[in-house]
Amino acid sequence: MAAAGKTCFVSNSEDTRQFSKSSPDHSFYFRHPAGACLANHCLAMIETSPMKLELAPTPEASPPPPAAAKAARTGTRPVIWLALLVILLGGFALRAMPWHGYQWIGFDENLYKVYVEKLDLQGVGAYPKIAEEYIVRQHATPKAFLPPTRFLYIFCSATWRAAFYSDAPYQQVKTMEDVKSDPTLKSMRAISALFTCLTLVVGAIFARRVAGDGAMLGVTALLACAPTQLHMSQHGLIDGFFAFWALTSLWLLWENLQSQNNPRWLAAYTAALALMVLTKENAAFVTFALCCVIAIAHFAKWGFVTRKLLLVTVAGPTLGLAILVALAGGIDVFYVTYKLLVIKAQNLNYAIATGDGPWYRYLVDLLLASPLILLLAVGAVLQLHRKDQALLFLTAFIACSYIFMCNVKYGMNLRYANMWDMPLRLLAFTQLGWLAARFPKNWMNPALGVFVVGLCAFDLHQYQVLFVNFDRDYEMITSNLMHALKILKFMPVD
Amino acid sequence: MHDSMMDPAALRHRTPWALVAALLLLGCALRIVPWTSFQGMGYDESWYRKYLLALDEHGLAAYPDVCTAYLQDGEAGTTIAKVPPLRVLFVTGGWLWKRLEFGSAPPANLDAPDGIARDPALISLHRVATLFGCLALVAAWAFARRLLGEREALAVLALFACSPLLIHMSQHPLVDGLYGTCALFAFWTLVESLRAKAHPAWLAGFAGSFALLVLAKENALFVGFAIAGVLLFARPLGLGAATWRHWAAAAIGGLVALTVMTWAAGSFRMMIDVYLLFIRKVQALPYAHQTGDGPWSRYLVDLMIFTPLTLCCALGGAFHTLRGDRRAGVLLLFLAITYVAMCNVRYGMNLRYTTIWEFPLRALAVVQIGVLAARFARPRLVLTILVALLCAVDLAQYRRFFVTYRLYELPTENLLRAEKMLK
Numbered sequence: 001m002a003a004a005g006k007t008c009f010v011s012n013s014e015d016t017r018q019f020s021k022s023s024p025d026h027s028f029y030f031r032h033p034a035g036a037c038l039a040n041h042c043l044a045m046i047e048t049s050p051m052k053l054e055l056a057p058t059p060e061a062s063p064p065p066p067a068a069a070k071a072a073r074t075g076t077r078p079v080i081w082l083a084l085l086v087i088l089l090g091g092f093a094l095r096a097m098p099w100h101g102y103q104w105i106g107f108d109e110n111l112y113k114v115y116v117e118k119l120d121l122q123g124v125g126a127y128p129k130i131a132e133e134y135i136v137r138q139h140a141t142p143k144a145f146l147p148p149t150r151f152l153y154i155f156c157s158a159t160w161r162a163a164f165y166s167d168a169p170y171q172q173v174k175t176m177e178d179v180k181s182d183p184t185l186k187s188m189r190a191i192s193a194l195f196t197c198l199t200l201v202v203g204a205i206f207a208r209r210v211a212g213d214g215a216m217l218g219v220t221a222l223l224a225c226a227p228t229q230l231h232m233s234q235h236g237l238i239d240g241f242f243a244f245w246a247l248t249s250l251w252l253l254w255e256n257l258q259s260q261n262n263p264r265w266l267a268a269y270t271a272a273l274a275l276m277v278l279t280k281e282n283a284a285f286v287t288f289a290l291c292c293v294i295a296i297a298h299f300a301k302w303g304f305v306t307r308k309l310l311l312v313t314v315a316g317p318t319l320g321l322a323i324l325v326a327l328a329g330g331i332d333v334f335y336v337t338y339k340l341l342v343i344k345a346q347n348l349n350y351a352i353a354t355g356d357g358p359w360y361r362y363l364v365d366l367l368l369a370s371p372l373i374l375l376l377a378v379g380a381v382l383q384l385h386r387k388d389q390a391l392l393f394l395t396a397f398i399a400c401s402y403i404f405m406c407n408v409k410y411g412m413n414l415r416y417a418n419m420w421d422m423p424l425r426l427l428a429f430t431q432l433g434w435l436a437a438r439f440p441k442n443w444m445n446p447a448l449g450v451f452v453v454g455l456c457a458f459d460l461h462q463y464q465v466l467f468v469n470f471d472r473d474y475e476m477i478t479s480n481l482m483h484a485l486k487i488l489k490f491m492p493v494d
Numbered sequence: 495m496h497d498s499m500m501d502p503a504a505l506r507h508r509t510p511w512a513l514v515a516a517l518l519l520l521g522c523a524l525r526i527v528p529w530t531s532f533q534g535m536g537y538d539e540s541w542y543r544k545y546l547l548a549l550d551e552h553g554l555a556a557y558p559d560v561c562t563a564y565l566q567d568g569e570a571g572t573t574i575a576k577v578p579p580l581r582v583l584f585v586t587g588g589w590l591w592k593r594l595e596f597g598s599a600p601p602a603n604l605d606a607p608d609g610i611a612r613d614p615a616l617i618s619l620h621r622v623a624t625l626f627g628c629l630a631l632v633a634a635w636a637f638a639r640r641l642l643g644e645r646e647a648l649a650v651l652a653l654f655a656c657s658p659l660l661i662h663m664s665q666h667p668l669v670d671g672l673y674g675t676c677a678l679f680a681f682w683t684l685v686e687s688l689r690a691k692a693h694p695a696w697l698a699g700f701a702g703s704f705a706l707l708v709l710a711k712e713n714a715l716f717v718g719f720a721i722a723g724v725l726l727f728a729r730p731l732g733l734g735a736a737t738w739r740h741w742a743a744a745a746i747g748g749l750v751a752l753t754v755m756t757w758a759a760g761s762f763r764m765m766i767d768v769y770l771l772f773i774r775k776v777q778a779l780p781y782a783h784q785t786g787d788g789p790w791s792r793y794l795v796d797l798m799i800f801t802p803l804t805l806c807c808a809l810g811g812a813f814h815t816l817r818g819d820r821r822a823g824v825l826l827l828f829l830a831i832t833y834v835a836m837c838n839v840r841y842g843m844n845l846r847y848t849t850i851w852e853f854p855l856r857a858l859a860v861v862q863i864g865v866l867a868a869r870f871a872r873p874r875l876v877l878t879i880l881v882a883l884l885c886a887v888d889l890a891q892y893r894r895f896f897v898t899y900r901l902y903e904l905p906t907e908n909l910l911r912a913e914k915m916l917k
Binding site: 352353354356357358360361363364367368371375376378379380381382383385431434435438465478479482485486487488489 | 783784787788789791792794795798799802806807809810812813814816817818862865866869906907910913914915916917
C-alpha cells in the first residue's frame with residue numbers, strides 16, 4: 001500500500017482511496033487515517049480509538065475497508081515525522097526570534113506587567129486584594145482596564161518570571177532599553193511565544209486526527225507562517241495564549257465526540273475548558289459556540305453526544321468560574337469586576353473608534369491579514385458535503401463563535417479571531433487538495449507542496465508588511481491593517 | 495452545441511417570460527427612480543458637462559477643439575487630472591440626448607437652488623447612464639441563460655438587478671456603468687458568436703459592441719486583454735472554436751473606434767497626446783495617491799466591504815468552476831485576466847472600475863447557490879430563498895452606502911466610514 005502513501009499527499013494511510021478526478025465525493029480525502037501510533041509513540045493522551053469516524057453513528061458512513069485496519073497498524077512513516085519536526089522547528093523559530101516592527105510596550109502589555117509583578121511579589125493568596133484594587137481603580141477612571149480575572153496568563157508569566165528572573169528587580173519602562181531588558185515583559189512575551197508554539201503542536205495533532213498525515217504537514221506549515229499567530233507570539237498579549245486553550249478545547253471536543261465516554265478525553269476536555277475560562281472572558285463565546293456545535297453534532301450525527309460529555313461541557317467552565325470567583329475573593333467582587341469592565345469598555349473612546357463595524361468585519365480583517373487563506377477557506381466551506389464531518393465540525397465552530405463575536409458592540413478585533421487560524425488553514429488546505437486533484441496523478445503531491453510553500457511565503461510576506469514594516473502600533477485594528485497595506489494613507493503632517 | 499452552453503431551442507420552451515419581465519422592470523425601476531441621497535455634482539460629472547456644453551454650443555464638429563483645449567489646459571504644471579474628452583460614447587450620447595429632449599435649452603445656473611437637478615446637460619448625461627444601466631439587464635439575463643440555464647438566468651438577473659454598484663452608476667452621470675454595459679455586450683456577443691453555426695449577426699454585434707466599449711472608456715484595454723484570452727482559450731472552455739473571423743471582428747471594432755476617436759481628437763497624434771497627458775496627470779494626482787493605492791487584494795477587500803455575501807458565494811462558484819464545472823469557466827477567465835491587469839495599475843484602483851465584474855461575480859454566485867440548492871429536496875425553493883436573501887442584503891447595502899451615508903465616490907476609506915469600521 002506504499003503507492004497510496006505516494007500518490008496522496010493528504011493521507012498516507014490505506015483507508016484513503018486513490019484520489020480520482022471522476023469521483024464527486026471527496027470525503028475520503030479526510031477520512032481518518034490510523035491515528036493510534038501517534039498516541040502509542042508520542043503522547044499517551046491520544047492513545048484511544050484510532051479510527052473514530054467509522055465508530056460514530058453516521059448512517060452514511062460505510063464500514064471501513066479491511067485495508068484500513070491494516071493501515072492502522074502500519075502508522076505514519078518516519079519521513080512524515082521528520083518533515084513535521086522540521087516544520088515545527090521552523091514555526092518555533094519564527095515565534096521565538098524577535099521579528100516585529102512595534103518596539104515599544106503596548107497599553108495592554110503595561111497593564112499585564114503590573115498584574116504579573118503584583119502576583120510575583122504578593123503571591124496567589126493576595127489575588128483578592130489585587131481584584132479589589134482593580135475595582136477601586138476602575139471606578140475612578142472613565143478608561144477601561146483589563147481585569148485581573150485573566151488569571152492564567154498572569155499566573156504563567158509570573159511563574160516564568162519567578163523561574164528565570166527571580167532576582168531581577170521590578171522596574172518601570174521608560175526607555176527602549178527598558179523594554180528590551182524588562183524581565184516581566186520578557187516573561188510575558190516568552191509565555192505568549194511558548195503558547196503559540198503549543199498552538200502549532202495542537203494544530204498539527206488536530207489536523208492529523210481529522211484529516212491524516214498529509215493534512216497535518218500542510219496545516220502545520222500554514223499555521224507556522226500565519227501572520228496573526230506570529231504577531232501574537234512577538235508581544236505580551238493574551239490572545240495567542242487564549243487561542244491555544246480555545247483550540248485545545250475544540251480538539252478535545254472532537255475527540256470526545258468520536259470516543260464514547262472515554263474518561264481520559266473527558267478529563268482533558270474538562271481541564272481545557274476550565275483553563276480557558278481562567279484565561280479570558282472571551283471564553284464565554286467559545287463555550288457558547290462549543291455548546292452550539294454539540295447541539296449540531298447531535299442532530300448531524302457527527303459523533304457520540306453523551307450525557308457525560310454534556311455534563312463536562314458545563315462542569316469545565318463552571319470549575320474555571322469557581323476558581324476565578326475564589327481568586328477574586330467572592331462572587332460580589334467577581335461580578336462587579338466584570339460589570340465594570342463591560343460598562344467601561346462600552347464607553348471607551350478607543351473601543352468605539354476601532355471596535356465597531358458590520359457583521360462581516362472579521363471577514364474583511366481576515367482578508368486583509370491573510371487574503372489567500374480566507375479565499376481558499378471560504379471556497380472550501382461552500383463546497384463541503386455532509387460526509388465531510390470533521391470540516392463541517394470546524395466550520396460550525398467558526399460560524400457559531402463568529403455569530404457571538406460579531407454581535408459584541410464595539411468589541412471586534414482581529415486579535416480575538418486567533419482561534420480560527422487553524423480551522424481556516426485546514427479548510428484552505430482542503431481546498432488546495434481539491435485543486436491539486438485536478439493535476440495528473442504524478443503531479444498531485446508536488447503541486448500541493450508548491451501551493452503550500454507559496455501560501456507560506458505569501459503569509460510571511462504579509463506578516464512583514466503588516467507587523468514589521470508597519471511600526472506605529474501593534475493593535476490589529478482595521479485601520480492599522482489598511483495603513484500597513486497602503487490602502488489608507490496617513491495625511492502628510494504640515 | 496457545446497457542453498457548457500444551453501440549447502437555444504430547449505431554452506425557448508421553458509422561458510418564464512412573466513418573471514423575466516418582472517425582474518427586468520424591478521431592475522429598471524431601481525435604476526430609474528431617484529434613490530440616492532447625494533444630489534451634488536461630482537468632479538468627473540462637471541467635466542463631462544463642460545464637454546457636452548461645448549459640443550452643444552459649437553456642434554459635434556467642435557470635438558477636436560475640445561481635445562485641443564484639454565491639451566492646452568494640461569500643459570500648465572499646476573493643473574490636475576481631468577477626465578479625458580475621448581470618452582466619446584458618453585459625451586456624444588449625452589449630447590444627443592440633450593438635443594433630443596431639451597433642444598437648444600441653455601445650461602442651468604448651478605449656483606441656484608435645484609440648479610444641478612435642472613441642468614439639461616447633467617440630466618442628459620444621467621439619463622444616458624441610466625439607459626445603459628437598464629440595457630445591461632437584458633444582456634445579463636440573455637448571457638446567463640446561455641451559459642447556465644433558464645432558472646439560473648433568472649437568479650442572475652435578480653442579483654444583477656439589485657447590484658448596489660450598478661444602481662449607483664445609474665443614479666449619477668458616471669461613465670463606469672456605461673463602460674460595464676458595453677463590456678458585458680461585447681463579452682456576451684463574443685460568446686454567442688463562438689457557438690458552432692452562430693448567426694453572422696452575432697459577430698457583427700461583437701464588433702459593434704467592442705467598438706462602443708473602446709469609445710466608452712480607456713479601461714477597455716483591460717477588457718480587450720480578457721477578450722483575447724477568451725479567444726485563445728475558447729475551445730478548452732467549451733465555447734467553440736475561435737477563428738480568424740473573431741479576431742478580425744475584434745480588430746475591425748477596435749479600428750472603427752480608433753478612427754472615431756482620431757476624428758474626435760483631430761489627429762492620431764492628438765489622440766495619443768490626450769491619453770498620455772491623462773495618464774501623466776493621474777499619476778501625479780494627490781487624490782489618486784491617497785485613494786487608489788493598495789495591494790493586489792484591494793479589489794477583493796472593497797468588494798467584501800461592499801457586497802460580502804455575493805462575493806463569498808462568487809468565491810465558492812469560482813472554486814467550483816476550478817474543480818471542473820465548465821459552465822462558468824469563461825467568466826472566471828474573464829475575471830482573472832481583468833483582475834490581474836487592473837490590480838497592477840499604480841494608484842489606479844477604485845471600486846467604480848469593477849462594473850465589468852458585476853455580471854461574472856453574480857453568475858458565479860448563482861453557480862454556487864445552485865450547487866447548494868441542489869442538495870435539498872426542493873432545490874427551486876431553496877434557490878429562490880437564497881437569491882432573495884442576497885438581493886435583500888445587496889439592496890440593504892445600497893441603502894446604507896448611498897442613501898444613509900450619501901456616498902458618491904467609492905474609495906475604501908469612504909466604504910469603511912459608511913460601515914463604521916473607521917471613525
